[in-house]
Each structure stands twice: as structure tokens, then as C-alpha cells.
Amino acid sequence: MISIKALSYTYPDGTHALDSIDLELRRGEFVVLVGPNGSGKSTLSRHLNGLLKPTKGSLKVMGMDTKDPSNLRKIRQLVGMVFQDPNVQFFGSTLEEDIAFGLENLALPASQIRDLVSEALAVTGMENYRYASPGSLSGGQKQKAAIAGSLAMGSGFLVLDEVTSMLDPKSSTEVLNMLLSLKKQGIGLLYITHRPEEILAADRILVMDSGKIIADGLPLAVIQEL
Numbered sequence: 721m722i723s724i725k726a727l728s729y730t731y732p733d734g735t736h737a738l739d740s741i742d743l744e745l746r747r748g749e750f751v752v753l754v755g756p757n758g759s760g761k762s763t764l765s766r767h768l769n770g771l772l773k774p775t776k777g778s779l780k781v782m783g784m785d786t787k788d789p790s791n792l793r794k795i796r797q798l799v800g801m802v803f804q805d806p807n808v809q810f811f812g813s814t815l816e817e818d819i820a821f822g823l824e825n826l827a828l829p830a831s832q833i834r835d836l837v838s839e840a841l842a843v844t845g846m847e848n849y850r851y852a853s854p855g856s857l858s859g860g861q862k863q864k865a866a867i868a869g870s871l872a873m874g875s876g877f878l879v880l881d882e883v884t885s886m887l888d889p890k891s892s893t894e895v896l897n898m899l900l901s902l903k904k905q906g907i908g909l910l911y912i913t914h915r916p917e918e919i920l921a922a923d924r925i926l927v928m929d930s931g932k933i934i935a936d937g938l939p940l941a942v943i944q945e946l
């Protein structure tokens with residue numbers, strides 16, 4: 721679904737953050753991205769939905785190049801991003817309104833919006849919180865709600881940047897299990913984490929260092945290689 725070719729990125733201040741990355745990311749795959757601080761994980765993840773554009777090389781989502789501005793709207797629907805801090809950007813007074821917010825901007829009929837919201841709440845296990853105030857949810861529920869919002873918009877791929885790092889172990893496990901169920905339904909996942917116990921849930925591990933991918937493979941094979 722996402723095809724990255726010879727991607728290099730240099731920040732405006734001259735910092736070389738990514739060095740000739742080649743990568744194919746598919747649907748239905750749980751890919752964990754690890755590496756030391758400053759190795760380029762966040763910079764790479766911000767390329768996946770066109771937030772950053774390659775300085776060299778290319779990144780395509782279902783054949784659409786992020787460098788073409790006319791592709792960005794569709795790319796941002798297809799690739800959802802969820803960040804570390806669950807306490808960000810809620811737009812509605814209920815979870816239903818919050819998830820519907822993005823869909824209303826797409827000018828869809830009310831009945832279709834209701835169905836998309838129901839489906840997104842069901843696949844994330846959040847159907848009992850439809851009428852809850854987003855602010856009243858626990859950290860783990862807020863992360864699930866953010867994921868539900870992306871899925872309702874039609875994301876087939878989710879980029880998750882340390883989404884469990886502010887959660888307690890029980891909520892973290894719940895979020896991880898929910899993500900594994902999304903994988904089974906064909907969603908692609910790129911999961912950035914520092915938690916060793918989460919790595920074993922992966923189908924594939926990418927290890928970054930100094931802006932390069934230095935290992936890519938099955939968890940146990942990659943761990944033995946390092």
C-alpha cells in the first residue's frame with residue numbers, strides 16, 4: 721500500500737534525518753519500528769501521510785506520490801496518524817460527534833455518517849462510549865477513539881507513534897490487542913515503540929539507526945541479528 725524509494729530527508733536547518741530509505745508497507749501487516757532517540761523514526765512516520773515531503777526519492781500511497789499536492793487530501797484519509805499524547809484535538813461534546821466531525825467535512829449524508837461512526841466504534845470496541853464526553857474517557861479509550869476517527873475517514877493504514885507510552889500496562893495491552901484485531905481485518909499498521917514487550921506482537925520489525933533502516937525482518941531473526 722505504501723512504497724518508499726531511495727527516500728532521503730534533510731531538515732531546513734541542514735540536519736540529515738533520513739538516508740536513502742527503501743521500504744514497502746502492506747495492508748494486514750503489523751510492523752514495529754524501533755531505534756534509538758534521534759534515529760529518524762518520527763521523521764519517517766511524518767512522511768507517510770505527506771506531513772513531510774522527501775528531499776530526495778519518493779513516497780507513494782496506493783500509487784499516489786506525496787509530492788503532488790492534489791493527492792494529499794486522499795492520502796490523509798488513507799493514512800491515519802495517532803500520536804503519543806491522548807489529550808489532544810477532540811472536536812465534539814460526545815464521541816459520536818467527535819468522530820462525525822471529519823466526515824461532515826466530506827459532505828456525506830447523515831445516515832451514511834451514522835453508519836460509518838457505528839462501524840468505527842464497533843471495530844475499536846468503543847460502542848458503549850458513543851454518547852460519552854471525549855474528555856471523560858481514560859487515556860486508553862482516548863487513543864481508541866482517535867483510531868476510530870481515522871478508521872471512520874477510511875484509513876487503510878495507521879501510523880502509531882508511541883501511542884501507549886503514556887498509558888498504564890493494562891490500557892496498553894488493550895490498545896495493542898485492539899490493533900491486532902484491526903490487522904486481522906486488513907488494516908496496515910506501523911507502530912513506533914520503546915517497549916520491548918510490544919515488539920514480539922509484530923509480524924515484522926524495522927530497526928533504524930542514524931537515518932537508515934539497519935534491519936528488517938521477523939522479530940526473532942532481527943533480534944538475533946543485532
Ligand code: ADP
Binds near residue numbers: 735736756759762764
Ligand atoms: P526519532 O523519532 O527516532 O527520535 P527524529 O525523527 O525525531 O528521531 O529525529 C531524527 C533527526 O532529525 C535527529 O537528529 C533530530 O534531532 C532531527 N530533527 C528532528 N526534528 C527536527 C526539526 N524539526 N528540525 C531539525 N532537525 C530535526
Ligand code: ADP
Binds near residue numbers: 735
Ligand atoms: P520524537 O523523537 O518523538 O520526534 P523529540 O523529543 O525528538 O521527539 O522531538 C520533539 C519535537 O522537536 C519534534 O517536533 C521534532 O521535530 C523537534 N525536534 C527534534 N530535534 C530537533 C532539532 N534538532 N531541531 C529542531 N527541532 C527538533
